[in-house]
Amino acid sequence: MTRVGQFLINFFLFVFVSLQGYSQQKYWVLFKDKELNTKAAISEKCKENRKTLGIPEIQASDFPVNKTYISQLQAQGISVINQTRWLNGISTYLTPSQLQYTKSLFFVQEIVPIDSKLILAKTSPTLEPLKSKDDLRVDFVMKQVGIEGFLQAGLNGKGVTIGVIDAGYYGVSESPALGHLFTENRILGIHDYINPKKTNHFDERETSSDFHGTEVLAAITGKSQDNKLLLGLATQANFYLARTDTGGREFRGEEDNWVAAMEWMDSLGVRLINTSLGYAKGFSNSKEDYKPEQMNGSTSIIARAAKMATEEKGMIVVVSAGNEGDDRDWRIISTPADVEGTIAVGATNEAGLKMGYSSIGPDFLDYVKPNVACYSLYGTSLAAPVITGFIACMLQANPKLTNKEIKGYLQKSSSLYPFGNNFIGFGIPNASKAIDLMQNPAREPLETRNITRTISVAENDQQVEIAVKEGETIAVFYKKTPFLVLSQDAQKVRHNSIVLKRNSKVKHTTVVTKEEVIEVIWL
Structure with missing residues (x-):
């Protein structure tokens, strides 16, 4: 056989194999x-x-x-x-x-x-140190959720094991904020579902997203060696890590890896999971894309697995809500944040309003999503781990709490409760309120819990005036139903009150001040 003939055979064999793979x-x-x-x-x-x-x-x-x-x-x-x-x-x-x-x-x-798009938020946290009396420095979000409450109670996640399911952990071993995980042997195991043969999990970079899990981990447990700088709430927790997604050129969904990781962690007895991942749109075959209406908590396979984890296995699954809030073709949460039993976390700005990118809850759900929210400039991927650390402190205080009890106390401790909405859920949790609820679940109301009231505006009245302290900045949510937000804004109070005017599209308005939550119902 001539060289040309052999070349042609090899060429067509290559093409055939390639087409078969394609x-x-x-x-x-x-x-x-x-x-x-x-x-x-x-x-x-x-x-x-x-x-x-x-x-x-x-x-x-x-x-x-x-x-x-x-x-x-x-x-x-x-x-x-x-x-x-x-x-x-x-x-x-x-x-x-x-x-x-x-x-x-x-x-x-x-x-x-299995053909869906993985949604990863960019993560580039910038520390904004605030000094307290003992010179402890924390990021703004730590102050926002009331870290002092956990510190005073001696809660830091000790004895709690957390599973993190993410896209990579490049640089963990070199991160000053995560050094204690190695000196104190707090990483109990790691499984790479993308590259099972990989042994150098922390120092070998394969894709541009391999740092994502590192930043997430820092937001759960990061701290300086001298304990003067805290990036996360669960600084004494233990961890199992799973890499289930890659940020390379693989566009097909890797939900199967996520499910495998969940089963692995459950088999080990891990109850608390952080997963700053979500699946939404598809790429390869538009006929198999997820549609917004399928984010209903039961359609996707990954949602079925998350539902089983929360309803049958007793697991606490904390999920980033998604970063599609500005995408007019999507806007809503991704899966598995759509599952009722998961704790979906949105992102707020410093005023307590939803960040533009933060995904909202669909209008067809009969439960509130997201569940809670907190400050994050860089995506809900960094909001979810804050709440995971928060929950780790709750579990340290009472390891016997069920996932439903944890979710209930978390939501009741939050800034909007009981007037949750599809922008930021029940709002921003508070450590002192959560501790109080766990210790005295049946006692209402207490000074550390939300002071709430409802104002009904008669059909003939075109406006309502609400007394608020002068100089305070308040958050206002304008809603077409008790849960669905049309718009939001922050207002600086002048003359000790604000005036809300009737709008035919607005049926409910939630006003959030430093002292109370007011629900205005337009009759």
């Missing part, structure tokens, strides 16, 4: 049943947690996926990327012919495409 699509393949005669894949710590929370120690979803089913698929050249016990299936790449074959199998319940 035609592959990533899917979930979910099975109808599973093996229940094997050992549940969970630790004793996981069982202990569930026993404490009063939920079944061993559940059907803890048992492995049926090996026979997997072997039959592998015999057809179908490789397994991830297995999921919770959803009972695998993720894999399928060619069109493999897809048709898989659909014909008697044990296959459902085949779902």
Whole structure:
């Protein structure tokens, strides 16, 4: 054979293989049943947690996926990327012919495409130090959530284990703010689902997003060596880390890695999870894109997994709300922030108003999303870890709290409660209020909790005047329903009052002052 002939054969073989690879699509393949005669894949710590929370120690979803089913698929050249016990299936790449074959199998319940856009917020936190009497320096958001309450109670996340699911941890070992995690052996384990063979998790950079998890980790637990500078609330917590997404040129969704990481952390007995990731629009095939109306807490596979984690496993899942607030074609939260049981975190400015980029809750949900919010200039990716640290302090105070109790106390301690909305949820949590609620859950009202009142404006009245201290800056939310915000603004009070005028589109107005929350109802 001539060299030209050999070249042509190799060339066409290369093209054929390339086209075969290009035609592959990533899917979930979910099975109808599973093996229940094997050992549940969970630790004793996981069982202990569930026993404490009063939920079944061993559940059907803890048992492995049926090996026979997997072997039959592998015999057809179908490789397994991830297995999921919770959803009972695998993720894999399928060619069109493999897809048709898989659909014909008697044990296959459902085949779902995985093809969605990962939403990562940029993270470049700038410390804005504020000095207190003891010269402790903290970022503005630490003051905003009332860090003094936790410090006075001696709460710093000690004894609490947090799972972080993110896009990379480049630079963790060199970060001065995270040095204590190594000197005190607080990183208990790490799993890289993008590159499982990787051993140098902190010093080897593969993509531009590999620092994202590092910044998130600092916002949960960061501090200086002399303890004079705090970046996070949970400075004494322990951590398991998972890398489930890459910021490289892979545009297909990697939700399967997220689900695998959740199952891994649950099996280890980790209850509190921070995931500053979200999935929204798709790229490759527009027919398989998520649509805004599908952010309903039950459509996406990742939402199904998050729902199982919160409802069946007792996990506390803190999720960034998303950064699509300025995107007119989307605007709303991404998944899994849409799941009712998760704690979705939005971002505010210094005045307590929603940041423009912060995603809002859809108008078709019958529950409030996001749940809470806090200050962040650089995306909800850095707001969520603040709340994760906040919750770690709550769990340190009372490890027996269920995820529903944690969520309830968190929301009740927040600045808008009980007048939550789809811009910032119930507002900005407060440490002292949360501690008070945990210690005295049935006692209302207390000085440390919100002072609230409702004003009903008669149909014939065109305005209402509300007394507020002169010089104070207040936040105002104008709503078409009790939950759905039309607009917001901050007002500087002059002459000891503000005047609100009737607007035919506005049915409710929430006024937030330093001392109280006022709900105006326009009859």
